[in-house]
Amino acid sequence: MDINSSHRLRRRLLKTAHLIGLFLAMAVICLPGLWIVLSSLRPTVEIMAKPPVWIPESISLDAYRAMFAGAGQGGVPVWDYFRNSLIISVTSTVIALAIGMAGGYAFARYRFKAKSAIFLGFMLTRAVPGIALSLPLFMIYARTGIIDTHFSLILTYVALNVPFTIWLIDGFFRQVPKDLAEAAQIDGCTPWQAFWQVEFPLAGPGIASAGIFAFLTSWNEYALASQITRSVNSKTLPVGLLDYTAEFTIDWRGMCALAVVMIVPALTLTFIIQKHLVSGLTFGAVKG
Amino acid sequence: MKLKKLSAPVLLLLPAFVVLAAVIVMPLLFSFYSSFTPFRLTKPETLWIFVGLRNYITVLSNWDFWVAFGRTVLLLTVALNTEMLLGLGLALLVNKATHGQRLLRTIMMFPMMFSPVLVGFQFKFMFNDNIGFVNNALQSLGLTDRAIPWLIDGNLAMISIIIAEVWSSTAVFAILILAGLLAMPKDPVEAAHVDGCTPWQTFRYVTWPYLMPFAFIAMTIRSLDVARAYDIVKIMTDGGPAKRTELLWTLIGRTAYADARMGMANAMAYVAILLSIVFTVYFFRKLAAARQQIGAEW
16 A cells, blocks of 8 residues: 555656656747747837846837838848748759759669769768858859859759758658559559659658758758848848847847748748658668 | 660769759869968959968968867767757657647757757847846846856857757757657567666667667768858857857858958868768768668667
């Protein structure tokens, strides 16, 4: 009886500790983001208040209104940056996906010489630090006159995304049994048809999440963009974020609002792909 | 006619080869060449003067460079190990949860999608000595009555950067290790229980070996983009105060764009590239080995 009750007590304690730990961890993860959202809604006076005001007294969307009102009021041409970001990210994603599908399919379906060496070689191009890569790209783009254009950034991001896209898509194609395409070919499909009508639909969700991942990489990239872009012509949102910092002062509220604008699409997309992303990355961990 | 001779995989890999060669390999070869010249952006003609290894000798005998190098390695070691441990803990916590796992998983991925620039800015805001969340909270709770200069004191700034880095990247480890936990067969753990293993022993000798490949995948992914820490540091301190948080990457950026000494910066960049490549190859090897081991045992 005594052993029973002490055992029960211990279990309950463990369970409470687990819940508290979980709650604390989630709080640490969420808090910074929530703080940004909250700050973007408060007047600057409240952000600057000393002693701090914890419970907001007034909430308004002024920061967003000022931001989207254009260059006249907020001073930062958010619309232009948003458009640049969108054009560059979408275009580079589509191209990277096409190249990645071809490459990933080759890795998943064919045997060829030096396969793992080539795979590692592709990955190593991704490991080059952005700032180190930006030096030659800056020189070359400046010389050829394509600096500060959408084209230069798109080209760069395609190259940046291809290795990881290949890794993910390789994993997804491996999950599709080889026999299916073979069966389709026996039934009279050309290899091309077999690919598009059988293998592609099955790997589809995985490929979509690889695409979203590529999109997010381009959407968030800073080290290269900060050097290759110069003006409203091609500046992306991450670079634009710095427009809110002057030499000694920072418009915290405006910056928070822009941060929210940047993070909302990213979060939505992440939510959609989370399941596929993990399965694509870990495939092969169990099956070699 | 000649095109037909190419086999399917070559043809399929060709676009990837072309793009990577054009945008990454060729520029890197060019920058390799320019690392042997005293090239300055302001004097284009200096690109054609060959000085041999002079840049490398200057860089390698420069004390500031080695300090930045050591600090980068220190940051990576501390950050990656902390992320690994916290990620493992987080994965175990979430795995144990009986309700709302899907929601917890989504929240867990939250920081992963923050652009590093945003992470840097967000923590710059939170660690601000005057209006930051951290100081406000500490003061309101009465733990301290003065403003702690998080980003102004050299050591504290480094700690703040590590916290930001860990916050943003622990998710990668947590997610992948959790995937490993979910994919793991239940029998070996139960068998270990039956055989009288303590929870620690079960974890150390049964669960952990299964999780190794997943941890290495996470490590490989992280080593592919460790240099993203540049964005965080650039925003939070930009190498300051008084170069106390200067990393290899910020030093390269400053030498190249602020001082316009491209040749010198390229020589430094090559050291940074080598560092990244060593990291990646090391974990890639580990990953392959761990996969093989698991494959053999299953």
